[in-house]
Amino acid sequence: MTRYILRRLLQVIPVFLGTTLLVYYMVFALPGDPIAALFGDKQPPQSVIDALRAQYHLDQPFLVQYGIFLKNLFTFDLGVDYTQQPIAATLARIFPVTAMLAIEALIIQAVFGVAFGLFAGLRRGKLFDSTVLVASLVVIAVPTFVLGFVFQLIFGVQLGWAKPTVGANANWETLILPAVVLGLVSFAYVLRLTRTSVIENMNADYVRTATAKGLSRPRVVMTHILRNSMIPVVTYLGANLGSLMGGAIVTEGIFNVPGVGNKLYQAVLRGEGPTVVIIVSVLVLVFVVANLLVDLLYAWLDPRIRYEK
């Protein structure tokens, strides 16, 4: 088991080098001069521009820039962004905010998605099941930004239940509204996955055996049906955690959440190579770890799956 985990972690190295090189190159290839774009109409003296260019090594060829970036990274010097702010401090500020948002969204998806899915699956074809099926289809069909604006206007402006934007007060409470919007689409997927899985497992031999043995209904449902239905759901949730951590650009934008997605978007707009690559690197790590956890969960959910002795 330990060897398996170790091997998986070692795979991170080529993945990390590959992604950073690719992302660094893509930012490098963005049109426009990032330093000139910092100023717009009122350009400062040329010596100021040249000094900035030298500070960020923009006067060097691409591979040299990338080399300097890697060297700094391995000496734990993340450097400063184009507004002269240390990138390490930025990471420490944005990741907790997005982590809170992602955890809330994940809880909404997992708890409600599984509960509704299980209930719908057990009462297949009944009113609840049909209603939930149609409703989840609607949720999946509506783009996130539409949901975001509508929720913001209804709950934020008209009913006044929550502040329409998060801004400087990012905490568990203010992040609920964006977390609901963010989690809603995946909630619908989780619900449908669970429902299908539950329906499939209800007809499985071991469920009939369990019932025939005289086990109580709750026990059959919880230990036999639900646990076995969790495998596809866990895979989905694991992959989703990664995208929740980095891909919430639209939701974070609508609710002005000072998190990873917002910062990443700004950094791409400004052509800030180092900031983009560092954020993406952290996201790669999050993704790899989340996937590893999912694989380990499989083994726990289904003892037939064993990686190594």
Next chain:
Amino acid sequence: MRFKRTSTVLGMAAAAALALSGCGGGGGTTGGGTASTDPNKVITAYSNEPQNPLLPANTNEVYGGRVVELLYEGLRAYDPSGKPINALAESIDSSDAQNWTIKVKKGSKFTNGEEVTAKTFVDSWNFAALSTNLQNNGSFFESVEGYDAVSAVTKSTTPDGKTTSTPAPKAQTMSGLVLKDDSTIQVKLAQPEADWSLRLGYSAFYPLPSAALKDPKAFGENPIGNGPYKMAKTGAWVHDQSISLVRNDDYNGPRKAKNGGVTFKFYTDPGPAYTDMQADNLDVTDVLPSNALKTFTSDFQGRNLIKPVALNATLNIPPYNPNFQGEAGKLRRQALSYAINREEICKVVFNGTRTPATEYTSPVLDGYSDKIPGNEVLKFDAAKAKDLWAQAEKIKPYDASKPLLIASNTDGGNKEWIDAVANGFKNNLGIQAEIQPFAKFAEVLNLRKSQSLPGLTRAGWQGDYPSLYNFLGPVWKTGASSNYEKFSYPEFDKLLQEGLAAKSTADANAKFNKAQEVLFKELPGLPLWYQTRPIVWSNNVVSAETGWNGAVLYYNIQAK
């Protein structure tokens, strides 16, 4: 749409409820028609992350600028109409517009207790101008004698042909800047400039405490100023989130704060801010999402304002274009001007966010006049346009082999109005006209700099400081830095020079406006319109207004 309308209704209901509770609540608050104000309440305002440490001479973008302007007080300040008034200056005198004597008021202090003296200003200005300090606004001191030496750079060429410049000052201080005594500064300019004192309210000229000069970067995180506000605490600037300012009770200048403080909330997009405004979760914004430009007056009934800012637009006619040379060319330039329906374009294309031009500067400036002789060419008159064009045809026929091109970058939403202008030329003069589109502003600028425009070009000017000269000199004077089309009118130059050497600002302005008459006679460019800045405010504040440069006057906002 539906939500917008409902929210207006809700907003009005909320306002009515407020008014009712105001009437009912007898207690300490005053009842009746006017809402009571709370001078200690902190207001919130739209902003975004400043791009640089908060040093006045290093801040040249709006979001850092609005904070710096509240944290510091300079020798002069601008009143809402753009008129400079003495703030820390006791007096600013000059007999020849070249040698200036500035008396600094005594007893004014930074919030850390350090006194602001004449020496503070001399040190701060030398710091800003010295090229090794890499301050973005260093060039604002270029008029001072000795600036060349402190700003000197050495240029080197890399093997691949790129030139880079490295700071190499030949002196550490400007020779024209002399400290006479504790409260007197003697400034010698490289040449006479009557309006030099007008720019002393600009942020580049603010004083800095000695701590700033020792460690500018650390200081810029937690700046200490002498203005109407101060940072709420150490670390009041939370990056990417907000900056909190509180009133500086020791401040005793013309911009005394009428609220307890300003918290700038950072938004990466104006959309969420607009939603926050509708929920009274933000008190004032000066950046509206483009889809709200048509609806903000109804969404914020009685809580919005559109005022002109110091930014204008012109359509320049290069003097090297054979169609517009000589006597026939002059008539044609007039015909073009008469053929533009500025009023209608401002209303239809810009939704009223531009106002038709009446002269070559900006209506927010002291000395602005809408009655400059010759400005009748700015009124739309189809018959007159046709007539003038026909007269020109008699002198020299128009070369209609190619359509008249109007060069412009298209990324800033310029295509719509240029199409409208071109249609005006087509319908009223019977000539072919169309846009010559470019992806980037820099491409148009290259053509203008090399005098190779095939037709007309869009141009514009944003004021650095509120002065008529700032809109005329750098743009239309012979050989001026932004006179890319190389216009040259000796009579205009002479009047500008007389204005610069004038004894008083009023005399100078009279000369500058006289100089504009020459421009109206020659029409090197056709003034089009002035930019305006719409702002909206919440139910939590009484009202808000903008100053000459479009910045919100945060210190004047009263909270309810």
